[in-house]
Amino acid sequence: MGRNLQIRVTATTFRPEDVARDWPRLVHLAWRGEQALPGAAPRGVLELARDLADVLRLEAPPEVRRALEADAARAQALADELDAALADWNPARANALSERLEALLDELEPLAPEAPFIVSRPRTKL
Template identity: 45%
Template structure:
């Protein structure tokens, strides 16, 4: 790695609209119907963080919190593991974790639909 040009391993959501289309109930739960600010990213990582923040700070219905809490805690842990894998330059582990995160969000979406 050079002194000026650095190599990074990272994960990001290519098209944030995919998040809204794939998990519409979760998206609306955390961000409502308002449009994002021009500088606001609403990708997968941001969705997981917003869900975690919502559980802690938002006055969500108790039933919704009860449904979301176990899955959100698990997703937050997976996101931390993903950050570690990226920091360790372990793309294989990072890819596996990204798939588990997406699967977890899909499961939460189904659970939220039942609430």
């Protein structure tokens, strides 16, 4: 690294909207379907892994927790390992961990509860 120039190896979700497309049930469970907070960047794969584990640990109904908690903790651990690999400037390891993380999220998706869909009543004319 230079005196003023810092080199970083990072992982980002290229298209955050793909997270909701690929894992809609997990997105609903972790974020109530809100992928971005007002004024904040959209959340991606790493945020999903971390937030899902937290929601399961703190808020989820017992049956959902039992079905997902162990694998969600594994997903959170993979996200942490990926960050450590990036900090060690090991992009090959980080890439392998990203593939394992996405495969684990694929396995978790069908186990998550479906998002409730609410249909509003048609407006009545006054």
